[in-house]
Amino acid sequence: MDVTVEVVSEDTHEVSVGDAATYADLLAEIDYSPQEVSVLVDGSPVPEDQPIEVDAVQVVRLIKGG
Template structure:
């Protein structure tokens, strides 16, 4: 199954995931950790262990690097 993944503020890409793949699998496919993001489907968060049922998701990074002051 192909899913369009938008990492908010970073870009969009098409990702292939197994039919029984989870949202955590999608997150790993874009080189992020499920522990540092929230996955949104139609604007609502979904559990990372839930099977993928959407063809388009947004990934919101919760932790972002920056410069210290």
């Protein structure tokens, strides 16, 4: 499955993941930790252990350099 991952206010990635992949797997593909970001589907956060069922997500960074 191909998923478009938009990291809000940064960049967009096209990622290929397996059919049983979770949102945590997706984050690992773009080198983000579930502790530093939140994944949004249609504007709502989703659990990191939930299987991916959409072809586009947004990622919002919760921690940014300071």
